[in-house]
Amino acid sequence: MSVWPLLGNPSLSATGSAPDYSQETDDSDSPAALQVFTAEQIVGILLGLIQSPENDVGHVQNRIQPIRAHTLMTTQQGIEWLEQQAESMASELTTLCDMNSGSEHVEGLERVASWLQDYFAPIGSPCQPIKLSNFQYLDDDGASIEQATGPALRWDWSSQAERISPSGKKPLLLSIHYDTVYGPQHPFQRCKRDGDLKMVGPGVIDAKGGIVVLRYAAIAASRFLGNTSLRFSVVLTPDEEIGSPASTQLWARICSEFGFGLLFEPSMSDRSLVSTRKGTGNFVFKIEGRAAHAGRNFQAGRNAIAHAASLIRDLHELNGERENVTINVGRIQGGGAVNVVPDLVVLRVNVRVANGDDQAWVEARVQQIAKRYDAPEAGYRVHLEGGIHSPPKPLDPSAIPWMRWVEEEGTKMGTAIHWKPSGGASDGNKLQAFGLPNIDTLGPDGDGLHSDQEWVDLASLPRKACLVFRLLARYAGHSEV
Numbered sequence: 001m002s003v004w005p006l007l008g009n010p011s012l013s014a015t016g017s018a019p020d021y022s023q024e025t026d027d028s029d030s031p032a033a034l035q036v037f038t039a040e041q042i043v044g045i046l047l048g049l050i051q052s053p054e055n056d057v058g059h060v061q062n063r064i065q066p067i068r069a070h071t072l073m074t075t076q077q078g079i080e081w082l083e084q085q086a087e088s089m090a091s092e093l094t095t096l097c098d099m100n101s102g103s104e105h106v107e108g109l110e111r112v113a114s115w116l117q118d119y120f121a122p123i124g125s126p127c128q129p130i131k132l133s134n135f136q137y138l139d140d141d142g143a144s145i146e147q148a149t150g151p152a153l154r155w156d157w158s159s160q161a162e163r164i165s166p167s168g169k170k171p172l173l174l175s176i177h178y179d180t181v182y183g184p185q186h187p188f189q190r191c192k193r194d195g196d197l198k199m200v201g202p203g204v205i206d207a208k209g210g211i212v213v214l215r216y217a218a219i220a221a222s223r224f225l226g227n228t229s230l231r232f233s234v235v236l237t238p239d240e241e242i243g244s245p246a247s248t249q250l251w252a253r254i255c256s257e258f259g260f261g262l263l264f265e266p267s268m269s270d271r272s273l274v275s276t277r278k279g280t281g282n283f284v285f286k287i288e289g290r291a292a293h294a295g296r297n298f299q300a301g302r303n304a305i306a307h308a309a310s311l312i313r314d315l316h317e318l319n320g321e322r323e324n325v326t327i328n329v330g331r332i333q334g335g336g337a338v339n340v341v342p343d344l345v346v347l348r349v350n351v352r353v354a355n356g357d358d359q360a361w362v363e364a365r366v367q368q369i370a371k372r373y374d375a376p377e378a379g380y381r382v383h384l385e386g387g388i389h390s391p392p393k394p395l396d397p398s399a400i401p402w403m404r405w406v407e408e409e410g411t412k413m414g415t416a417i418h419w420k421p422s423g424g425a426s427d428g429n430k431l432q433a434f435g436l437p438n439i440d441t442l443g444p445d446g447d448g449l450h451s452d453q454e455w456v457d458l459a460s461l462p463r464k465a466c467l468v469f470r471l472l473a474r475y476a477g478h479s480e481v
């Protein structure tokens, strides 16, 4: 795996629809940039009546500079405010993670959704709960089950300046999921502090820690960036951990509304952010034979487990045929009493692909195998469901300027940012496939996700919120942060 910083790499500096940062100056590093103004000065500056000494350059920029100075000051206040929120963030994260919201636990999802509606109230926009359609899946008995989920939650926020005089810029999307991989029966249900810096708990980084980071960055923006041209929407979803079967339709509908996406999945275990992601999908085979008494009538039976075994061998042998494509036969359910020829197997397979060619190839091969083993004349039926639900996420040129911003703002905070490809998928894959480029790992640092060792670096909560707040300030057109 390569780790490749973008800063200073001239080959990556030419960009397509880049946010314009050509106006950026070096004043952010000068102590004068952090000057504190008196209340009278602020009023004067806002009215354009007086100049701050540093900005008294006496030419056409006079009318612009005071506003920028004011924004610089409020941005700095926002950063300072966020730096003081570490304890609140940790304690709210504990409350949120101690409430179960496993992907299929509808009651828990609804309870957490209603808690989140109150939790986000301070950003000052009304919550719009969005009911999502039920989705179907095959259970381990091969029956088609209709499954409900929780609501998606959406808030739209615009600065006062933007409401008065719209800039025409598309809003940003800030998003993450509130479901976790831990159902209500899972033994891992509660957070536990491990010293001052670490907390172990279900969802602390994946992705409830991301919810807390997002929320604080959004509140700071709503409080301190009111005089900029900022617009953003927050969307929280209930089903990412199972491949977003319900919220994919929502994404298909709303992605075109936004200019760029910031998603709050956790960083990698070495704190790198994710540059590119593999695509992934799940296939379910329902393999039917014929039941018979294993002693009296063995020949009349058609053994679904034996049939599945051959099919599995063919599937597994696809591994290695193409670099970067993996096929994992992950779960098999079938059989009962050993004196009965089994008539049903349900087989679940996860695939990972690096690009669109791989995706087409693996889908075709899996379908061929299903067809080959579907042999009604021999007494066997094979039914296949599923496919690639998250297409691969290659590097999108329009994300590159944003990646540079992340690096530059990180540098100002004393945090070196690195990027790495990941084999795992997120909603970032889908958003990009629906035309919305995004950076999807702005959540906290930690490790052990999807296990009972999941932990968060508590200091990363305010740090990431600051980083995102700086990005929001910069996107709003003020690059002096």
Ligand SMILES: [Zn+2]
Binding pocket: 206, 241, 449, 450
């Ligand atoms: Zn996850």
